[in-house]
Structures are given as C-alpha cells and as structure tokens.
Amino acid sequence: MDSMEKVKLFLETIKFEHTLFALPFAYLGLILGEQGWPHPGKLLWVTLAMVGLRTVGMIANRLADLDFDRENPRTSRWPLSMGLISKRALAWVCAPALFIYYFAAYKLNPLCFLLSPIPVAMIFTYPYLKRYTWLCHIFLGGILAMAPVGGWMASRGVISLDPLPLAFAVLFWVAGFDIIYSLQDEVFDRSKGLFSIPAKLGRGWASAISAGFHVLAVLSLVWLGGINHLHVFYWTGIFVATIAVFQDHVRGPKLFFLPNISFSLIVFVATWLDLVMR
Numbered sequence: 001m002d003s004m005e006k007v008k009l010f011l012e013t014i015k016f017e018h019t020l021f022a023l024p025f026a027y028l029g030l031i032l033g034e035q036g037w038p039h040p041g042k043l044l045w046v047t048l049a050m051v052g053l054r055t056v057g058m059i060a061n062r063l064a065d066l067d068f069d070r071e072n073p074r075t076s077r078w079p080l081s082m083g084l085i086s087k088r089a090l091a092w093v094c095a096p097a098l099f100i101y102y103f104a105a106y107k108l109n110p111l112c113f114l115l116s117p118i119p120v121a122m123i124f125t126y127p128y129l130k131r132y133t134w135l136c137h138i139f140l141g142g143i144l145a146m147a148p149v150g151g152w153m154a155s156r157g158v159i160s161l162d163p164l165p166l167a168f169a170v171l172f173w174v175a176g177f178d179i180i181y182s183l184q185d186e187v188f189d190r191s192k193g194l195f196s197i198p199a200k201l202g203r204g205w206a207s208a209i210s211a212g213f214h215v216l217a218v219l220s221l222v223w224l225g226g227i228n229h230l231h232v233f234y235w236t237g238i239f240v241a242t243i244a245v246f247q248d249h250v251r252g253p254k255l256f257f258l259p260n261i262s263f264s265l266i267v268f269v270a271t272w273l274d275l276v277m278r
Contacts, residue, residue: 237270
C-alpha cells in the first residue's frame with residue numbers, strides 16, 4: 001500500500017469531510033466577534049484548532065467504538081474495522097493533532113489556551129456516553145456548539161453571552177441530525193443495550209424529538225438575527241437553511257450529509273454577506 005492510499009484510508013476513517021459541519025460555525029463566531037472579516041492570522045489559527053481537535057475527537061471515537069463497529073453491519077466494512085488501518089497508526093496521529101490544537105489555541109489568546117482542555121475532555125468522554133445515557137446526542141451537540149463560542153473568544157478574548165444563540169442553534173441542529181443518523185443503528189443498538197434515542201424510544205419518537213430539536217435550532221437562529229440586527233441576506237439564508245435541514249426528515253439518515261453541510265454553509269454565507277454588505 002503506497003502513501004497516498006494510506007492517507008486516503010486515514011481521511012476516510014476520520015470522515016475528514018465532516019469537518020465542514022462545525023468549521024463554518026467557528027468562522028461565524030469569529031466573524032460576529034469581529035463584526036466583519038477577521039485578520040488572516042486569526043482565521044488560520046481557528047482553522048488549525050478546529051481541524052486538530054476534530055481529528056483527535058474522531059480518532060478517540062473510532063478507537064473506543066472499534067469492537068461495536070466490527071459487529072455492526074453498517075460499520076463492519078470501515079477501514080479500521082477491516083484492519084486496513086491499524087489502531088497504532090491512528091494513535092500516533094492523535095499526538096501531533098492534539099499539539100496542533102493546543103498550539104493554535106495558545107497563538108489565539110490566553111483565554112482560548114486556558115480553556116482549551118475543556119473540549120479535549122469532552123471529546124474523550126463522548127464515545128462512552130452511548131453506553132450509559134441517551135443524552136449522548138445532546139452532548140455531541142454541546143461539543144460542536146463550542147465551535148462558535150471558541151470563534152467568538154478567538155476574536156474578543158473574553159467570555160460573553162453574545163455567541164449563546166449561535167451555540168444553541170448548533171447544539172440543537174447537531175443533536176437533531178445525530179438522532180436521525182442513529183436510526184440506521186436502531187436494531188443493533190437495541191441488541192447491544194446502547195442508549196441511542198431510536199433504540200430506547202423507537203423510530204417514531206426519535207423522529208419527533210429530532211424535528212423538535214431542529215425547530216429549536218431555527219428559533220435560536222431567529223434569536224441570533226434579532227439581537228445582532230441582521231437584515232435581508234441573513235433572513236433569506238435562514239429561510240433556505242431551514243428548508244435544507246428539514247430535508248433530513250424527508251430523505252432519511254443515509255443522505256444526511258448534503259442537507260447538513262448545506263445548512264452549515266448557508267447560515268455562514270448568509271450571515272457573512274449581511275455583515276459585509278452593511
């Protein structure tokens with residue numbers, strides 16, 4: 001196996017393309033903090049922090065769930081489950097990715113560096129929550145909700161309630177689509193005693209709760225637009241993003257990537273345009 005194939009397997013294992021879920025919201029927190037386009041240096045360090053942290057999080061998740069992934073028909077063909085990439089190789093990548101995250105937080109400002117261990121603790125906790133509580137979906141939403149908060153702190157260097165509406169929007173959006181995604185594993189999770197909402201409450205209740213979370217996500221974005229006095233670009237974008245995210249409930253879990261990446265990017269572009277076009 002050549003180097004390019006190994007890199008491809010690694011990126012497939014950590015689902016690198018899913019970085020696009022949270023990264024636009026980190027940028028959005030930064031842009032709202034700056035009230036416009038940020039300095040390229042800040043943008044670079046926020047990007048590296050996000051990529052580093054998410055890489056560590058996905059490695060931790062894959063290693064913790066490996067035994068389940070090997071048994072689950074949906075995940076049994078993944079590279080790590082099939083032994084195409086080793087646990088040791090993933091573990092070796094974890095250290096430099098963690099260094100990149102901490103170094104980027106250090107370069108941003110003292111507050112970002114001081115609080116940087118909190119997301120790390122959360123991402124190492126998350127993979128085990130499904131064994132004990134259905135709140136795992138909300139906890140995952142909470143992890144990604146730190147992206148806009150971190151972006152804001154990267155800009156202002158202070159703790160503030162200002163990014164809270166955006167954080168709530170991300171929390172409920174992620175919790176909602178994670179429930180839909182876990183519908184694929186309803187039978188497997190139930191057989192293993194895992195605490196996903198579909199496994200514990202059934203498909204009907206899971207779909208209803210997911211839809212409720214997505215309504216709360218949209219309402220949080222309405223709150224954000226109101227307190228920031230955003231205008232036509234923003235509200236048009238939120239309307240389109242709402243249609244995109246509710247495609248989750250029409251298309252089902254196997255096609256969840258496109259509606260959710262659309263939601264993330266549309267909200268980012270709409271907010272950015274509204275700020276720069278003032």
